[in-house]
Amino acid sequence: MKLDTNTINKIAKLARIRLSEQEANDLLRDMNSILDWVEQLNEVNTDDVEPLANISSSILPHRKDVAKDINSTDEILKNSPDKLEGYFVVPKVVE
Amino acid sequence: MEFQSITKLKTLLNKNKISVKEIAETYIKQIKEKKELNIFIYFNEDKIHDQVKEIEKLSNDKVLKGIPIAIKDLFCTANMPTTAASKILENFQPTYESFVTQKLIEQGSMFVGKTNLDEFAMGSATNTSYFGNTINPLSKNDNPLAPGGSSGGSAAAVAADLCLGATGTDTGGSIRQPASFCGVVGIKPTYGLCSRWGIAAFASSLDQAGVFSKNVTDASILLEEIAGHDQRDSTSSNVKIPSFSKNLNTSLEDKVVGIPQEYTVDGISDEINGVWEDAIKSLEKKGAKIKHISLPHTKYALPTYYIIAPAEASSNLARYDGVKYGFRAKDAKSLDDMYELTRSEGFGKEVKRRILIGTYVLSAGYYDAYYLKAQRVRKLIANDFVEAFKECDLILTPTAPSAAFPLNEQQDDPIKMYLNDVFTVPASLAGIPGISIPYGKDQQGLPLGVQLLSKHYNEQEIFNAAFSLEKDYE
Amino acid sequence: MSNLIKGKKHEWETVIGLEIHAQVKSNSKLFSNSSTVFGSKPNSQVSLVDAAMPGMLPVINRYCIEQAVKSGIGLNAKINNHSVFDRKNYFYADLPQGYQISQYKYPIVGEGKVTIDFKDGTSKDIRIVRLHLEQDAGKSLHDQNPTKTYVDLNRSGVALMEIVSEPDIRSADEAGLYISKIRSILMYLDTCDGNMQEGSLRADVNISVRKPGDDYGTRCEIKNLNSIKFIKQAINYEVKRQIEVLEEGGVIEQNTLLFNTSSGKTSPMRSKEEAHDYRYFPDPDLLPLDINQEDIDKLKNAIPELPDDRKTRYISDYNLSNYDASVLTSDKYVSDYYDTIIESDKTLKDSSKIVVNWLTSELFSLLNDKNIQINNSPVTPQNLGKLVKLITEDIISGKIAKEVLVEMFNTKQDPEKIIEKKGLKQVTNTSEIETIVDEVLKENQIIVDQYLSGKDKLLGFFVGQSMKKSQGKANPKILNEIIKIKLSKKK
């Protein structure tokens, strides 16, 4: 058992996903079995192996520093569930 | 079933034996008839008629003029909503067209609708969709089968004759496995060959667009249209795209085909091994040299994948927060409240599971043990293929460890579900191209696919070998 | 100079490290095409990429890379040929992607140092840990509505350089000098506009206190300060607070603080149990950034003269003090202005110190009164040079020159023309001056007698009166001579 309910809830908080008690229990079971299963990677000796982040061997492409106004405010806000006078609107941030 | 392939339909169209409008009517009728298979998330007759008017104006030399294509609902489309099969993208209407779908539009294709998939492409049975299961068109009435996944809707659409080609995305097998389940051709090209711009991301270092079709020639036609460099995707390859379809040939003279010993896995049915054996024999008979090879880290591909893909997904899916688009939970009292309610109501179980796994393996104290470890093993897996392709031109394996299974069969045990990708995931991690073509059937008459792999950007040789194998069934 | 602070029980040493966020001067954002112009309508400079629409991908702005490299060179830092963009994951309303693209393990610029100069002529090196490129967030407006927050993404994705110092700073004044120096270097390089009011340069301040010789204490971070004045205020408040807590036997809790500019106090920003875990990992949408040495060298060769080089030149070529030279060079525009004056006439090089005074005290006070920046000064450097020359050549007195400068400031005119028009030229004609002196002596017979009886100090009185009579135009040297001679003849 790698995870306990406490850890699951901490992770869920980080990911901003609220879990019911039932969900947390199911996830605890599933995630523990997945983590046990991936444990087999420890059999592999990776001492001198460079981590592979992307298989692409090309170099990072660049853009020129040219400003273009392609997207209008309307376009950007079009799908927003709540907007007002050009702003996205969200419930108050409580610090 | 009149139009068996893109090539055949094109001939009819060019000879004026059929109009674009008639094609549209034919497919609209078929789609409506097979509504109960739940293949489409979005289907709208009017939208098809609108396209007909535009397509009719195009000249006949447009490669895909009038060809009915289904689009996996992970591709953003400016004229149809895009959901990624998730409640969280409810009512999302992109203002932009993905690179791949734009290319298809430019060549005159007709989008018949947006196909069902596993939510955010996470699954192997198209059963994690917010919009319900898709049913494999090859199912018998009393036993509904899964079409595979995640691009199950697209594979099923081709198999059910609701289009002549479909787009898919493949992160760990999501084109090849459903192609095998539905008895169609599905190709995942080299990572970077098709731009990811405008495709809702699952795992950025693995996601790759590809196509489904009824035969290898059609797949080669479609792929050469959607491939190509895109300045808006920093991982898009800048290579010249060959004319795959024109270069197609069946010659296997001097080709070495590798058979990896590690793909003989316990619990795989004799039928699948039998089909694999048949394909080996066929290739040998056609002049290829068969070589037994080793890909020693194959066993570790799945656990590696199930660390890397969720890690990337946990970050890629952070943008679905209810602020800019899509679903937002009501009655939240604070911003954090809104995030948590939106994301817990908006995402399904499998997506949440992967987001949490991904969050965990990246979190402080676990990054090195899980994520970094997986990246190192990924390097070894990629190296296995580099070494193997020093000895062979192609690798032949089964596509999936089973034929299409009954719906709901694998829903409870995630690891069992993940095992569906055992043969497809290694190539995804290595970024190499792979095709699945139907090759034989099991006792129930369900199709079984074989997979051909090759080194980066060697799609042509894959098409050629597949083209050659396909002849066995004509 | 000791920076130790006396508490009630002990002496304390302040330890400060700064993270400066400097906005890269560029036309478009770090990973998208949209404009970086300040002050536009809300959400009018937002691309699909900046709004994190599904399927959108970042493509890096080449110029921003060059700007970071140039800045690194200006900070005497190591430029890394290989660097990596990482995602820093957290949720916030103005962070549309749910992560910030930043650099974590492999920044584009490594270790460097900058020198700060004190009034007493000494200086000190502050070590730089790193400079990395990252995206700015959008802006949240919390005070528009009682239950809602409004979000503007215009800034979302603008390129920032985060410059991290070692904890080498020991006082609020040093922190101020350090930021001014960084700002000055970036402005010389034209890699940041240095506009702190618009937020182009802002700082997070890490503060702890310790008894001299002890290990570092627990630190607190004050976030997002955008003026040097506030930075100093915040530091002074926070140091006092920490010392009080410690002397009363308490412990400092590691906290992120906000500085309230109206109360002058710091207060904790987030509660502790929500400790952040940013889950950095390489952004899979981007490849590593590899810069070849040739490109770095090309940028190196194009680096303009920087404040420290200029300072050295001023000291050696113009004989200025270290402090004068550092004051002049700390602002590129001031320094450019000074250089233009000196270059406008070859004789001015010998009056370099006089030029400093006329620039930094006389002209500055006029500019400050009207809140005008030096680069918009109505007095051109050429004209200020002419004015100084008129003084050094005894054509006008310093006193007259001040009047002339005011006139120059108000009318943008050439000083020679003003003098001519107003007849302010100094009188050097001895007979004219003799006449004036004779008149003054005649009018003040009693005082002449007092002088002659031994009150030498009264000489000044005659000088003053004569000068007044000449309307300030008499050459003071000649005037003095004549008065002395005339009086001695009366003895």
Ligand SMILES: [Mg+2]
């Ligand atoms: Mg900071």
Ligand SMILES: [Zn+2]
């Ligand atoms: Zn930062």
